[in-house]
Ligand SMILES: O=c1ccn([C@H]2C[C@H](O)[C@@H](COP(=O)(O)OP(=O)(O)OP(=O)(O)O)O2)c(=O)[nH]1
């Protein structure tokens with residue numbers, strides 16, 4: 001995959017005091033779609049998510065998502081497969097006008113308590129283009145072959 005960095009938008013960010021010393025979000029490989037986000041939990045502390053529970057995990061950064069884009073917060077497949085850890089609201093949506101700290105809503109669907117320590121890569125963030133549509137209320141909907149069929153109407 002060729003990533004055209006010359007035309008890539010810039011993701012500006014502010015590091016918060018509790019993000020001090022954390023690595024910047026980064027693409028871990030050349031063709032990675034997502035930048036890994038790290039847990040900004042207190043140094044030496046452990047945030048434990050019990051099975052079936054959730055936690056709001058700080059990242060230590062405020063992002064200025066470029067106009068016309070969103071940031072999607074998605075689970076990491078390794079944590080999902082090995083530990084049952086997912087983002088409860090996946091994909092989380094970070095609006096381009098949001099100016100608060102980005103946080104990750106992690107849920108533990110596994111059988112064991114999951115321990116999070118400072119700097120752990122807990123999720124990934126994909127920057128994606130957004131389309132905002134106009135809305136028009138109409139009195140008749142157009143006909144299609146599918147019609148109102150859905151939810152498995154085409155078979156398995
Ligand atoms: O995983 C997430 C999802 C959202 N947010 C932040 C950025 C986003 O712009 C804001 C609002 O998110 P969303 O619109 O999904 O939540 P809401 O419940 O609709 O809140 P609001 O009424 O503030 O829009 O919360 C995060 O930090 N992490």
Ligand SMILES: [Mg+2]
Pocket residue numbers: none
């Ligand atoms: Mg909202």
